Amino acid sequence: MPFAYHRTVHFPDTDAAGVVYFANFLSICHEAYEEALQAAGIELKAFFSETGVVIPVSKSEAEYLRPLACGDKLKITVSPALLSENSFAIRYEVIRLGGGNKVAARVRTEHVCISRQKRERAPLPPVLLAWIKAG
Amino acid sequence: MPFAYHRTVHFPDTDAAGVVYFANFLSICHEAYEEALQAAGIELKAFFSETGVVIPVSKSEAEYLRPLACGDKLKITVSPALLSENSFAIRYEVIRLGGGNKVAARVRTEHVCISRQKRERAPLPPVLLAWIKAG
Amino acid sequence: MPFAYHRTVHFPDTDAAGVVYFANFLSICHEAYEEALQAAGIELKAFFSETGVVIPVSKSEAEYLRPLACGDKLKITVSPALLSENSFAIRYEVIRLGGGNKVAARVRTEHVCISRQKRERAPLPPVLLAWIKAG
Amino acid sequence: MPFAYHRTVHFPDTDAAGVVYFANFLSICHEAYEEALQAAGIELKAFFSETGVVIPVSKSEAEYLRPLACGDKLKITVSPALLSENSFAIRYEVIRLGGGNKVAARVRTEHVCISRQKRERAPLPPVLLAWIKAG
Numbered sequence: 001m002p003f004a005y006h007r008t009v010h011f012p013d014t015d016a017a018g019v020v021y022f023a024n025f026l027s028i029c030h031e032a033y034e035e036a037l038q039a040a041g042i043e044l045k046a047f048f049s050e051t052g053v054v055i056p057v058s059k060s061e062a063e064y065l066r067p068l069a070c071g072d073k074l075k076i077t078v079s080p081a082l083l084s085e086n087s088f089a090i091r092y093e094v095i096r097l098g099g100g101n102k103v104a105a106r107v108r109t110e111h112v113c114i115s116r117q118k119r120e121r122a123p124l125p126p127v128l129l130a131w132i133k134a135g
Numbered sequence: 136m137p138f139a140y141h142r143t144v145h146f147p148d149t150d151a152a153g154v155v156y157f158a159n160f161l162s163i164c165h166e167a168y169e170e171a172l173q174a175a176g177i178e179l180k181a182f183f184s185e186t187g188v189v190i191p192v193s194k195s196e197a198e199y200l201r202p203l204a205c206g207d208k209l210k211i212t213v214s215p216a217l218l219s220e221n222s223f224a225i226r227y228e229v230i231r232l233g234g235g236n237k238v239a240a241r242v243r244t245e246h247v248c249i250s251r252q253k254r255e256r257a258p259l260p261p262v263l264l265a266w267i268k269a270g
Numbered sequence: 271m272p273f274a275y276h277r278t279v280h281f282p283d284t285d286a287a288g289v290v291y292f293a294n295f296l297s298i299c300h301e302a303y304e305e306a307l308q309a310a311g312i313e314l315k316a317f318f319s320e321t322g323v324v325i326p327v328s329k330s331e332a333e334y335l336r337p338l339a340c341g342d343k344l345k346i347t348v349s350p351a352l353l354s355e356n357s358f359a360i361r362y363e364v365i366r367l368g369g370g371n372k373v374a375a376r377v378r379t380e381h382v383c384i385s386r387q388k389r390e391r392a393p394l395p396p397v398l399l400a401w402i403k404a405g
Numbered sequence: 406m407p408f409a410y411h412r413t414v415h416f417p418d419t420d421a422a423g424v425v426y427f428a429n430f431l432s433i434c435h436e437a438y439e440e441a442l443q444a445a446g447i448e449l450k451a452f453f454s455e456t457g458v459v460i461p462v463s464k465s466e467a468e469y470l471r472p473l474a475c476g477d478k479l480k481i482t483v484s485p486a487l488l489s490e491n492s493f494a495i496r497y498e499v500i501r502l503g504g505g506n507k508v509a510a511r512v513r514t515e516h517v518c519i520s521r522q523k524r525e526r527a528p529l530p531p532v533l534l535a536w537i538k539a540g
Contacts, residue, residue: 010169012162012428014421016475017318021417022327022379023296027147030293034145034205044206048287057292060332067326070169070421071179109292147293149286151340152453156282157462157514158435161428183422192427195467202461205286244427280439282432297417304415304475314476340439341449 002077002135003039005032009072019067026060029092029107032076040131051125052116058087059110066096066104073097074104080135086113086121088132137212137270138174140167144207154202161195164227164242167211175266186260187251193222194245201231201239208232209239215270221248221256223267272347272405273309275302279342289337296330299362299377302346310401321395322386328357329380336366336374343367344374350405356383356391358402407482407540408444410437414477424472431465434497434512437481445536456530457521463492464515471501471509478502479509485540491518491526493537 007028015021020028034044048054068074079091087110094105115122124132142163150156155163169179183189203209214226222245229240250257259267277298285291290298304314318324338344349361357380364375385392394402412433420426425433439449453459473479484496492515499510520527529537 008170008173010162010166011420011422012165012426015416016419016421016423017324017326017416018421018423019326021297022330023293023300023417026293026296027145027291030147031145035143038143038206045204054287056287056289056334056337058334060292060330060334062330064326064328064330069180071173146285146287147291150281151284151286151288152281152459152461153286153288154461156432157465158282158428158431161431162426165428189422191422191424191469191472193469195427195465195469197465199461199463199465278440278443280432280436282435297415300417301415305413308413308476315474339450341443 002079003032003036005035005076005078007031007074007076009068009070009074011070013068014070019069022062022064025062025064025094025105025107026109028074028094029076029109030057032078032092033090033109036078037131040134042127042131053113053122053125054116055111055113055124055128057109058112060107062105062107064105066102068094068096068104075101078135080132082129082132083110085123087111088124137214138167138171140170140211140213142166142209142211144203144205144209146205148203149205154204157197157199160197160199160229160240160242161244163209163229164211164225164244167213167227168225168244171213172266175269177262177266188248188257188260189251190246190248190259190263192244193247195242197240197242199240201237203229203231203239210236213270215267217264217267218245220258222246223259272349273302273306275305275346275348277301277344277346279338279340279344281340283338284340289339292332292334295332295334295364295375295377296379298344298364299346299379300327302348302362303360303379306348307401310404312397312401317395323383323392323395324386325381325383325394325398327379328382330377332375332377334375336372338364338366338374345371348405350402352399352402353380355393357381358394407484408437408441410440410481410483412436412479412481414473414475414479416475418473419475424474427467427469430467430469430499430510430512431514433479433499434481434495434514435462437483437497438495438514441483442536445539447532447536452530458518458527458530459521460516460518460533462514463517465512467510467512469510471507473499473501473509480506483540485537487534487537488515490528492516493529
């Protein structure tokens, strides 16, 4: 069972078309990733300062299947997978709860681990590697 | 006891200074307002289409007292007060949980009820009036 | 020559990692798309109310190649291409000006035209079709 | 004559009410402040790393007078004023161009200069002080 994050759609998530702005689906998925890390005991505040690495998103892909409106209740599942010793991918499903729990979006991100000092690829920190392998 | 909304600080809330961007404190408070309405049984999705009014924010004031970082756990209290038959104010406290539960910001918004058709001030819908008076 | 939009990176575009938040690259590209439409004489305000259609983003893909910091000057190119009578794609390059004008991101979005009333696919409005074909 | 920043309203500035989300007026004003600094030769990227200070917003106030829609053309004026040797205020007017150039919002922010190392108030850097006095 992948980690699941629950979230309500709020006004600042939407745009003048009346529904969630497409780029905000990615932000909502990134929130789910942050919550998944915290649930695994990885404190974001300390993590990046202590490990000496940054792990930016290097790619994203999204399919937007259904519009989401203010007040909609969402469940976002988070499924990480290792790509190499210094990169991984995450698949997300954004599910609108109620009315059959339909998938509103499928998102995938890739992340690369980079040494802050050398600005080159670095091995993933063990605690993150463990989280990816468990996912 | 005012309504309280719990929220974690996420990456898109922050800016390059490393902490929550000042305008995002207002968004976080607006989220708390939306959650307070939902907790009172006011469904945002239906509310505005059924009542024929819009209730924009007409003023805001904020004091930013402490920086907030990614992963910080927040409690936001929501205290509404009636100003007139067609307007109200909300006071918010943004409290950083842990380390003494310090107040990170104090925010106040004013809201005016406007008829969608006539574009002029209109009485607050009864259900909203009841929520304000209870607060 | 594709349409080019010029834009400076601002604080709210960035996050605590010190650079533009990945989802905001998509917002910056969408701004470029809006500016390209306006440059072609398509007024967004009137367009959607008059044509009776909505044209949501149905897919997005992005490669994030270089970090962007506050104050960076960007050029975003916008290259539309027809996919069918009711859909099109746009390719964007986000170029950081200065220091060799390097590509910071490559983004692609797909857009589908939907009738507001029937909620089904509808032909693209002629003025938009003309813009895509010219691109 | 105060510095003036020109800006078009884009989709991500708006929310499901169809107009610019109230907190985004503050972001738009902060953009204008950043552009005013750049126009005065203050490079944001280097500024904060070189001066050893941070200058967070400590207060904000806003009156939202008129709704703004996608495609609206704005002019934002930026008028700084010194408050003390380590703090200043900025007044902004957000003007919707066309149809009489009406004021859509009045915003005021206060900023405090803080030493990054000592975490206490520090004198404003001379180049910033000069910009405030000129304004």
